[in-house]
Amino acid sequence: MNITTPSRPVIGTPHRPYRRGVENAILGGVCGGLAIRLGVRERIVRILFCLGALVAGLGLLLYVVLWLCLPRADESDAIAQRLLGPRRQLRRVLIGLVAIIVFGLILQALGAPSLGAYTLPIWLSLVGMIGVWRGASPDERRHLEELAKSAPIVGVPGSRTKRSFYLRVILGAILVFAGLRVLRHFGGAWYVASPALVGTLILLAGVAVGLAPWWLATLSDLTGERRERVRVEERANVAAHLHDSVLQTLTLIERAAGDAEAVTRLARNQERELRAWLFDPEHASSRDLAHSYVAQLHEMEAEVENDWGVKVELVTVGDLELNDDVVALVAAGREAAINAAQWSGASTVSIYAEVEPATVSLFIRDQGSGFNLAAVPSDRRGIELSIRQRMERHGGTVALKSIIGAGTEVELVLPRSS
Template sequence: MRTVRIITVLLALFFALGLAAYMTIWMLVPRRDESSSIFTRTMNDRRDKEILFAVLIAVLTLFIAFITIGVGPPGVSLWFLALSCLEAVMVWRGASEDERENLRQVSSNLSKTRVGRTDGWRAVALRTGLGVIFVIWGISLMSRVSGEHGAAAYVLAGASALVLGLFALFAPWWIRSIQDLSMERRARVRAQDRADMAAHVHDSVMQTLSLIQRSANDPVEVTRLARQQERDLRSWLANPETFGAHSSTARTLSQAILDVESEIEDNYDISVDAIMVGDIPLDDATLALVAACREAALNAAKWSGARDVAIYVEVEAKQVSLFVRDQGSGFDPLAVAPDRQGIAGSIIERMRRHGGTATVTSSIGAGTEVELRLPRASSST
């Protein structure tokens, strides 16, 4: 079967002969285990005959139009092409059910040429037809150019017709690919938003919930925590952009770090000592750095058992380095369950999203040091 089709395609290159021959055979030879051929079935149906007649007229009109436009009398290949078209219509009308199913599958692959779901086949046919006509017209106009005067006008008209035709043919595909691109971009932004949101929820709500669990038999403490968390969430919902670390008044990195310091000292029995070398204004990335630092210091306050935690921030020419170190109980980083969000999500992943890195060094009994590095945007001084 395949060889037959290949031969057909090759023959089609010669005056569309192969195409016409293939269609004729398709039409006249009945399928295996079918009694009648497509041709006889079409001829027996009155409606099908009418449609065939209409198409015949349409093809002839097209021919005449071509001759008047100046393509010249249709060559042999054009006649064969017209014949194939006619036969194609017959095949479509007269095809049996399962053959029709086959054709539908083939045509569904063609549906990429449609812009949206709403476009019917009629619209596609119209557009494709117009496109083909404009392309042929354009080519014929341009091919008339010889040494005569004013030939440029033809070239111009031909070229514009050609462009118009190509546009009609390929615009849907082009528009579709642009739409896909912007859709993908939107999806990515949405995913980033979701990750930021998840990190924030973990930092605030999850942390508070774990605190509430630990002080479950102290109703006063539970109430205090819940109220504080509520206030926190409200301010974040009202203004998520400026919600940095605890307070929205911080303008520079060192102020934000000092806010973290006082926040943690207020809420936990641990002393936080932050040392800053240099300072830069806050932006999205440095806010993320502050949030990761806060998370690291919170972990130290909650789990290490150390009396104090040391934060060291250094603004270097190319990057900002931040170290959070405690000399507490430490932990085995490899033994942390993969679903724990604290280090993975709120520190490492958050830094990675903003182009930075985070390294957690810890071993049981030897304390913990979290090292955060964030490359500086080249524009800031």
């Protein structure tokens, strides 16, 4: 590093050696460095280079060559030195150069001599730019990336501002008009220019095809990132859920280890909740669906299992929206289920619900002790009566069947009002 080199040109005082500028660099610091070297204003050097670029692109080529060959003021090696260091890279550069020259010759042979001669420096510059990008130090690469981001034309969406938007529109419009004018000059009339227009479109298509892999890669990077984010969120959700429910329950179970009944109830509760969450995510998350027959039955199942310590096996076929009649049906079913849990002595209560075109039915069955209908204690009779009254009020029917030693089944049927 040369400490005595100023970061800005000192007018009238030339400085050695010629290094690319860092502080006063716009692109590669070639002009800025030359201004320091010569002790002149940077602006003058830049204007000269731009004018040079108009001469068949030679100024551009010179700029790129200097960019490759001059070390940056704060670095010891030039980009070219870094690039040519390993042998393989050198071979690639040579192959690239030969390819460019052959390409130029082909253009010339195809009868577009002026075109070939004009474009050769530009092609060479492009290759040089690729070399610059490949060989740039991380620091310089960062500088170039920032430059690309803040450029109004190629700016990434993130850096889009109102100003850059207008700039882009105006620049785009100017370019389109200029292009159209050139085509008009070229042919003199539109129908003559149309092959050139087609040619331009083909050229654009070619460029698009050439850049497609890069563009697609960027795109898939973005979607990949989005998918990853969704996955992480989902995982966080699962973790949160497991923590809130399963871990809590496990803690409760550990604490209640001595109480077999409590443990069974906790485990059953947790099982039901986890099942609902795993297999019926919509049900578990939204309370809106609690307004269906089946959802009500699931609630009833949970309640009876919790309060009475029996296993409820619920099977449903079909579903319908709640109305007063259905609510009454579920309420009657709840009483029947509680009845079975309380008195039958069976460990399992089976509930079967079916929705048919004309009827809604609910069966509550246990395989417990059963009872003699004629000789029922009055308190139990009361519950049975309340079920019956409730159902009849809503136009339904109750059938009760009990066999001593084999269990009881209550059948509740409600006609569907359309």
